Amino acid sequence: xxxxxxxxxLGEGAFARVYSGxxxxxxxxxxxKVPRAEVPFGSQILRAEFRARLxxxxxxxxxxxxxxxxxxxxxxxxxHVHGVPLSQLKNETVDPSxxxxxxxxxLSGLLALHENSLVHGxxxxxxxxxxxxxxxxxxxxxxxxxxxPTNPMEQSLGTLVxxxxxxxxxxxxxxxxxxxxxxxxxxxxxxxxxxxxxxxxPGQRQLELPTDDN
Numbered sequence: 001x002x003x004x005x006x007x008x009x010l011g012e013g014a015f016a017r018v019y020s021g022x023x024x025x026x027x028x029x030x031x032x033k034v035p036r037a038e039v040p041f042g043s044q045i046l047r048a049e050f051r052a053r054l055x056x057x058x059x060x061x062x063x064x065x066x067x068x069x070x071x072x073x074x075x076x077x078x079x080h081v082h083g084v085p086l087s088q089l090k091n092e093t094v095d096p097s098x099x100x101x102x103x104x105x106x107l108s109g110l111l112a113l114h115e116n117s118l119v120h121g122x123x124x125x126x127x128x129x130x131x132x133x134x135x136x137x138x139x140x141x142x143x144x145x146x147x148x149p150t151n152p153m154e155q156s157l158g159t160l161v162x163x164x165x166x167x168x169x170x171x172x173x174x175x176x177x178x179x180x181x182x183x184x185x186x187x188x189x190x191x192x193x194x195x196x197x198x199x200x201x202p203g204q205r206q207l208e209l210p211t212d213d214n
Contacts, residue, residue, distance in 0.1 A: 001070055004077065006032060011085070011126070015039050015142045016046065020080060030065065033076040043073035049141045050076055056116055060109030062129070062139040081137045087125035090188055101134040103186050109138045110182065114175040120144050121173060122158035123181035125188070161194060 007020035010031060016039075021032040035042025050067040057063060063079035086102070106128055113120060120127075121143035129137045143158055157163045164180035167173055188194045 001068060001075065004030065004032060004068070012036075013140060013142060015042050016076075018078075021077070029080040031062075031078040031080045033078060035073050035075075037072075045142055046074050046076045049144065052118055052144060053141060056112070058109055058112040060105045060135065060137055061112060062137055062141075081129045081131070081139065083129045083131040083137065085126050086128040086130055086136070086185065086189070089130065090125050090192070093192065094189055096190070098134050099186060099189050102128070102130060102136045102189070103182075105135040106138060106182055107179075109136070110175070110178050113138075113144070114178070117146055118144055119146070119173050119175060120178050122162075123178050123185060124159045124162045125185055128185065 003024050004021045005024060007022065010018045010020055012018065014036075016033050016035050019032045019034065021030045022028070023030060033046060035046055039045075047067060050064055053061075053064045062081055065077040065079065068075050068077060106123075110120065110123070120138060120141065122140065123138070127138060127140040129139055131137065157167050158181070160168075162181040162184050164173075164177040167177055184195065
């Protein structure tokens, strides 16, 4: 890490923490993803994320710069996205035109990912950054992987409250599972709360849409 200085904590997930950082020579602001010490396979996850994203450039997907080996494991150097996570906006009143800008840019990013035969696997408000101009950037590819993995039972469900119903039934993830999650995120943004689920038959779930009473 001689070429980068570590700054303040930006966020954290199950597998890694993300810090602000600075390239020593260029003074470029970056984000540095560091595996959590308690996760024994954290470096492998970052290596897989780097390999999957290598050479993939899109304005609505956070860019990866390089993988750096350190005495405590690999760290991932990424673009520093200027903005706020969508999770900070979901309980606020958001103009529909802003929701439209967030939706189109997030869809554009996901389309680029899907065209490379990858699925994000954990689309949720905390993994979508909103820039000052209202466009969005998808971040955190810890759970990303090939569409339709060889063994669906080994795939992660991501965040359950945004997971597509087929994943809960043990079916393979596909690009459609990302789109379902994004749809829930956008609906939550418009409603100001998570739409929730109404239980139906075993193995089935139905969206509980708002009524005049709620």
